[in-house]
Amino acid sequence: MTHPKKGQPLLVVGTVAIDSVETPFGKADEVLGGSATYFSVASSFFTDVRLVAVVGEDFPERHVDVFKKHKVDIRGLQKLKGETFRWRGSYGYDLNTANTLETKLNILTEFDPVLTDEQKNTPFVFLANIDPDLQIKVIKQLKNPGFVALDSMNLWIKIKKDSLLKAMGMVDMVIVNEGEARELTGQSNLVKAAKEIRKFGAKGVIIKQGEYGSLGLFNDEIFSAPAYPLEDVFDPTGAGDSFAGGVMGYLARQGKVTRDSLRQAMIVGAAVASYNVEAFSLERLTSLEFHNIVDRYNEIKRLTVFDDFTH
Amino acid sequence: MTHPKKGQPLLVVGTVAIDSVETPFGKADEVLGGSATYFSVASSFFTDVRLVAVVGEDFPERHVDVFKKHKVDIRGLQKLKGETFRWRGSYGYDLNTANTLETKLNILTEFDPVLTDEQKNTPFVFLANIDPDLQIKVIKQLKNPGFVALDSMNLWIKIKKDSLLKAMGMVDMVIVNEGEARELTGQSNLVKAAKEIRKFGAKGVIIKQGEYGSLGLFNDEIFSAPAYPLEDVFDPTGAGDSFAGGVMGYLARQGKVTRDSLRQAMIVGAAVASYNVEAFSLERLTSLEFHNIVDRYNEIKRLTVFDDFTH
Numbered sequence: 043m044t045h046p047k048k049g050q051p052l053l054v055v056g057t058v059a060i061d062s063v064e065t066p067f068g069k070a071d072e073v074l075g076g077s078a079t080y081f082s083v084a085s086s087f088f089t090d091v092r093l094v095a096v097v098g099e100d101f102p103e104r105h106v107d108v109f110k111k112h113k114v115d116i117r118g119l120q121k122l123k124g125e126t127f128r129w130r131g132s133y134g135y136d137l138n139t140a141n142t143l144e145t146k147l148n149i150l151t152e153f154d155p156v157l158t159d160e161q162k163n164t165p166f167v168f169l170a171n172i173d174p175d176l177q178i179k180v181i182k183q184l185k186n187p188g189f190v191a192l193d194s195m196n197l198w199i200k201i202k203k204d205s206l207l208k209a210m211g212m213v214d215m216v217i218v219n220e221g222e223a224r225e226l227t228g229q230s231n232l233v234k235a236a237k238e239i240r241k242f243g244a245k246g247v248i249i250k251q252g253e254y255g256s257l258g259l260f261n262d263e264i265f266s267a268p269a270y271p272l273e274d275v276f277d278p279t280g281a282g283d284s285f286a287g288g289v290m291g292y293l294a295r296q297g298k299v300t301r302d303s304l305r306q307a308m309i310v311g312a313a314v315a316s317y318n319v320e321a322f323s324l325e326r327l328t329s330l331e332f333h334n335i336v337d338r339y340n341e342i343k344r345l346t347v348f349d350d351f352t353h
Numbered sequence: 354m355t356h357p358k359k360g361q362p363l364l365v366v367g368t369v370a371i372d373s374v375e376t377p378f379g380k381a382d383e384v385l386g387g388s389a390t391y392f393s394v395a396s397s398f399f400t401d402v403r404l405v406a407v408v409g410e411d412f413p414e415r416h417v418d419v420f421k422k423h424k425v426d427i428r429g430l431q432k433l434k435g436e437t438f439r440w441r442g443s444y445g446y447d448l449n450t451a452n453t454l455e456t457k458l459n460i461l462t463e464f465d466p467v468l469t470d471e472q473k474n475t476p477f478v479f480l481a482n483i484d485p486d487l488q489i490k491v492i493k494q495l496k497n498p499g500f501v502a503l504d505s506m507n508l509w510i511k512i513k514k515d516s517l518l519k520a521m522g523m524v525d526m527v528i529v530n531e532g533e534a535r536e537l538t539g540q541s542n543l544v545k546a547a548k549e550i551r552k553f554g555a556k557g558v559i560i561k562q563g564e565y566g567s568l569g570l571f572n573d574e575i576f577s578a579p580a581y582p583l584e585d586v587f588d589p590t591g592a593g594d595s596f597a598g599g600v601m602g603y604l605a606r607q608g609k610v611t612r613d614s615l616r617q618a619m620i621v622g623a624a625v626a627s628y629n630v631e632a633f634s635l636e637r638l639t640s641l642e643f644h645n646i647v648d649r650y651n652e653i654k655r656l657t658v659f660d661d662f663t664h
Binding site for chain 2: 135136230231232233234251253254255257264265266267268269271272273274275296302303305306308309310336339340343345346347348349350351352353
């Protein structure tokens, strides 16, 4: 990762976890995981990233080293007495949906994100999947943020929908997957679902469609972004968070959010996510180089470009 | 439909049916349907189309008029003693999958496609979804065909897989939907599935992904084609056949099958299919004008184009 970071700093608040994952292709125990982990490493290729999260005393130094290697600012990574948040899940041959086998919140229940002045003044902010009440708490501490986005998950739609809708009304962009978009709005059509989500307050919506790409709605314009058609998906864990990391990292690097930079950012997200799923945990992301991301971006372009209609 | 047809003639052999369809948005009884029907009307915007199919004595003149209006050559539309093939189906809010409520083959069991010399010498040929033994029978009659493609359905994978694989080995391109591709190959990954299907013999494979677009594999090159992100899908019946009609009609119009014309053709297919699902039966296709298709093609381009990576 010799490529220089550029642009505006990016703050992420979310979970850092220890995952145990089983897929049809193998299993990995006690590996690094969590929404803010995937996000921060993915976005670290582009800009300076400030991480705010919590771990327990059991969190191994080798996992901390991953953030250090990627020059993620971990001054906001609190270490508290207790055990780190743990997730155990599995995937069948349909790698689009994770089966959660066990969730141990552990120290996460004590997470109380209090930002430093520097963190409060970060121009780009991402609220990774976490309790929406904590997301709101973070938003309220921000000082003149330039661009704030959030992600969530079906659990919060089920048990904290009011808080989640409130949080969605306080940010610039909502990033959710298609199942969540349908659950949130009761709309099976994704264009309609995106428009409904925008009514909650955010001017931008990105709906992640897994292997099919993503759909963006900004102002009144739709962007249909392809995914990279991967032949070998090994472990989809973190695909959504690394997608979001690519999107927000690229936007922060450009320092501006426009129709065109958002479109590019969604392709960058697809490129980063496509690497992430090639190996367990962050194995592939941590061996990635900046030029690999650019190569895959160009490859996605090559795979999707077509000429004008010939009469 | 005042736009002039151009290029090479296109032959289609398949079913002409009378459909009864129920969707969450309404129902339509005894309307025009069938794989060769949707295909021939869709492709008729681009080139001269020769239809070979069978109907019963009960087939109403108003349905015949649809073909006439689109200047489809119906000299190959046999009318036999008996009742026309009937299909009754329904869709839930997930409009991606049809529930077949009733299939009455009727006169279809007596269909014996014997081609005229003119039909045998058609340069572009599409074998729409029909018994693969009939598809083989048609292929064997062709004289120096330029480009032959076929479609099929899950029924034939189940009850006539050997014949279907044989037919697939005799054509240039196979067009199937993603469920069929997975069923045919046992591969959940669509890039792998497309590569497996190509091993049956065809050099080109298009996998239709419904609202998500389509994936093309030609020689060793992949093309990931978006769909038009429609807000209001009314009746998906015939979407796959009108997609194929757009693809083959455009290729025949260009008179050549190249990397670039195939990519364009898949976008044309997406454009035509997106119109088709806006109304029951062929209501929308029959009111369509050539420039509407070009407009939607341009719209798909606008919705999917993105700039090069900015460093």
